[in-house]
Amino acid sequence: MSALLRTEGICKAFGGVQALEDCTIDVTAGSITGLIGPNGSGKTTLFNVITGYDRPDAGEVWYAGAKITGSSPQRVFAAGIGRTFQLTRIFPRLTVLENMIVAAQHGGGGRRWVPGPHGGGLRQVDSAERDNGDGSAAPRVRNPFARAGGPADRRRAMELLEFTGIAGHAGKLAGTLSYGQRKLLELSYVLVADPAIVLLDEPAGGVNPSLINQLAARIKQLNADGKTFLIVEHNMEFVMDLCHQIAVLDSGSVVASGPPSEVRNDPRVLDAYLGTAEDDDEQAS
Amino acid sequence: MRALSPRGAFPVIALAAAVVFPLVFTNQSVNSVAFQTLIFVVAASAWNLFSGFSGYIALGHAVFFGTAAYAAGLAAEHLQITGGAEFALLPLGAAAAAVVAVPFGLIALRVRRHTFVVITIAIFFIFQLAASDLNSITNGTSGLNAPFLLWDPITFDQRFFYFALAAAVATIALVWLIKGSRFGLQLRAIRDDEDRAASLGVRAMPVKLTAFVISGAITGLAGVLWFFFIGQVQPSTGFDPLFDLTIALMAFLGGLGTVSGPVLGALIIAPAQQYLTITFSNSYLSQILLGALFLAVVLFVPRGLIPTVADRGSDWLERRRSSRAGRDVDVEMPASAREPA
Numbered sequence: 001m002s003a004l005l006r007t008e009g010i011c012k013a014f015g016g017v018q019a020l021e022d023c024t025i026d027v028t029a030g031s032i033t034g035l036i037g038p039n040g041s042g043k044t045t046l047f048n049v050i051t052g053y054d055r056p057d058a059g060e061v062w063y064a065g066a067k068i069t070g071s072s073p074q075r076v077f078a079a080g081i082g083r084t085f086q087l088t089r090i091f092p093r094l095t096v097l098e099n100m101i102v103a104a105q106h107g108g109g110g111r112r113w114v115p116g117p118h119g120g121g122l123r124q125v126d127s128a129e130r131d132n133g134d135g136s137a138a139p140r141v142r143n144p145f146a147r148a149g150g151p152a153d154r155r156r157a158m159e160l161l162e163f164t165g166i167a168g169h170a171g172k173l174a175g176t177l178s179y180g181q182r183k184l185l186e187l188s189y190v191l192v193a194d195p196a197i198v199l200l201d202e203p204a205g206g207v208n209p210s211l212i213n214q215l216a217a218r219i220k221q222l223n224a225d226g227k228t229f230l231i232v233e234h235n236m237e238f239v240m241d242l243c244h245q246i247a248v249l250d251s252g253s254v255v256a257s258g259p260p261s262e263v264r265n266d267p268r269v270l271d272a273y274l275g276t277a278e279d280d281d282e283q284a285s
Numbered sequence: 286m287r288a289l290s291p292r293g294a295f296p297v298i299a300l301a302a303a304v305v306f307p308l309v310f311t312n313q314s315v316n317s318v319a320f321q322t323l324i325f326v327v328a329a330s331a332w333n334l335f336s337g338f339s340g341y342i343a344l345g346h347a348v349f350f351g352t353a354a355y356a357a358g359l360a361a362e363h364l365q366i367t368g369g370a371e372f373a374l375l376p377l378g379a380a381a382a383a384v385v386a387v388p389f390g391l392i393a394l395r396v397r398r399h400t401f402v403v404i405t406i407a408i409f410f411i412f413q414l415a416a417s418d419l420n421s422i423t424n425g426t427s428g429l430n431a432p433f434l435l436w437d438p439i440t441f442d443q444r445f446f447y448f449a450l451a452a453a454v455a456t457i458a459l460v461w462l463i464k465g466s467r468f469g470l471q472l473r474a475i476r477d478d479e480d481r482a483a484s485l486g487v488r489a490m491p492v493k494l495t496a497f498v499i500s501g502a503i504t505g506l507a508g509v510l511w512f513f514f515i516g517q518v519q520p521s522t523g524f525d526p527l528f529d530l531t532i533a534l535m536a537f538l539g540g541l542g543t544v545s546g547p548v549l550g551a552l553i554i555a556p557a558q559q560y561l562t563i564t565f566s567n568s569y570l571s572q573i574l575l576g577a578l579f580l581a582v583v584l585f586v587p588r589g590l591i592p593t594v595a596d597r598g599s600d601w602l603e604r605r606r607s608s609r610a611g612r613d614v615d616v617e618m619p620a621s622a623r624e625p626a
Contacts, residue, residue, distance in 0.1 A: 051484075075483035083484075091477035093542075094470070101467075102474040103485045148470035193485075 004029035010059035037249030092175030100157035101149035118276030316442035327548035335500035340476030345405035351523030353378030353505030354512035358429030378381035382505025416520035428519035503518035540589030
């Protein structure tokens with residue numbers, strides 16, 4: 001299987017702190033890949049580099065055969081890489097449904113970025129080349145007063161909210177949702193744009209166990225439908241249960257990678273987490 | 286036909302009341318106050334259209350007000366337009382404000398929050414200074430005169446009242462349309478988290494700038510109407526720092542980012558200000574009270590009257606509804622979740 005997303009030798013320093021050092025990971029198309037590592041090992045920084053929020057000092061990011069290093073977050077998102085944040089970033093004073101519709105508007109002028117031909121960067125395509133969702137044929141000049149979200153957008157938004165289980169809150173202001181519900185909302189609205197790969201930053205952090213199970217079931221279902229996931233998570237049970245592949249980050253570099261069964265017993269992983277190689281794996285898991 | 290809900294009926298009743306107002310109150314000075322109040326309804330709504338929806342608090346909208354008034358005055362002077370023909374200059378004034386709003390927005394909208402506020406104030410003072418110091422163009426501190434209107438003094442105020450009412454209705458309708466539109470949603474997403482909105486494909490700069498220009502053009506329209514009514518404009522009245530604060534306070538008092546909030550704010554503050562100024566024949570007292578009111582709003586009703594009252598009301602309805610047994614409350618979305626109009 002081919003790598004849908006690949007980072008090669010990423011280096012990133014903040015002041016004197018080397019957050020990432022020669023960091024190389026592969027995310028196979030159709031997989032659920034876990035990214036674990038102790039606090040400060042560079043997981044979120046790697047997410048930021050991939051999604052365009054941080055520019056790497058060295059190294060390259062490849063997505064579907066295109067080099068996307070240094071592309072803006074908007075382009076990366078429009079190209080098909082969806083992302084959630086550790087501290088969820090939703091629009092608190094918009095309703096849940098409005099949050100969904102904002103995400104359905106991507107492209108602004110009806111444009112979209114796609115991976116270019118092999119080796120190229122991101123290429124801009126016109127709306128004519130893609131399904132706009134609202135059936136508009138020539139959206140070059142849109143009616144500026146058109147109600148936000150056409151019927152198709154709303155239907156799709158509601159379907160996704162049903163899917164993640166928060167459709168009952170569609171009319172509520174997003175700021176009134178619980179922490180776990182916000183995570184589900186953020187996942188829902190990232191899915192609106194139908195990304196090929198979804199990067200989840202600690203989806204289970206601070207979420208109650210029943211919501212965690214719900215979340216895991218949804219991720220599995222989406223993955224069965226062909227979506228690729230890259231997940232940063234501290235909840236080992238969640239990661240080990242869900243992921244096909246796991247990469248372990250320590251001090252900005254990948255120290256181990258492989259299927260959960262291997263990584264679980266890898267002495268380097270125990271070392272990274274516990275500082276010694278002698279402890280038994282009970283503590284690591 | 287569906288019966289109008291109380292929410293839907295209110296604007297209709299308010300408009301009907303406004304239409305008959307000058308017919309009932311024929312006193313000239315009352316109509317004069319009413320006209321100036323409507324000018325503030327327009328200006329506060331226009332301000333809210335940009336600042337309320339986007340969260341960028343602009344304190345330089347007098348730039349548009351004054352620029353439009355000066356543009357209309359200069360055009361009337363150079364094109365020798367007289368009498369009622371001056372109203373043909375309304376679009377010109379609005380256009381002049383819009384033209385100024387583009388570079389103003391391109392500079393100021395690169396920064397956020399406090400820095401943005403400071404930059405708008407700085408740009409405002411540049412314009413005020415230019416108006417008083419570019420003598421050859423602006424006629425310095427003596428300002429410009431509007432073409433003289435040979436209208437019957439008895440109907441003069443009334444006519445202006447209806448002009449301002451039309452502008453107010455159009456502005457409120459526009460704000461309402463924008464709020465529910467895709468464009469309005471993008472603005473409100475920018476208000477909540479601009480970077481996140483941008484990463485979801487909202488093109489923040491064009492969206493913000495468009496709102497700023499529309500807002501500026503409408504403020505300019507209000508400026509020209511006011512100029513024709515008063516008959517003259519000076520740097521201190523066209524470019525008045527108090528104007529910046531007043532329209533912001535009106536929107537804050539009524540409810541930032543709501544359609545009806547700035548209207549309510551203007552209807553409360555503008556007549557009070559006029560009344561105090563006329564009664565005590567100077568504006569100091571109204572200015573002091575304005576400052577005190579600003580403090581009170583920020584401390585006690587930071588979200589504004591409309592959202593606060595709407596929440597209280599819907600909480601009360603909620604309690605009443607849920608106390609009724611055997612009814613499934615979850616079917617309908619809770620009223621408290623809805624944003625007030």
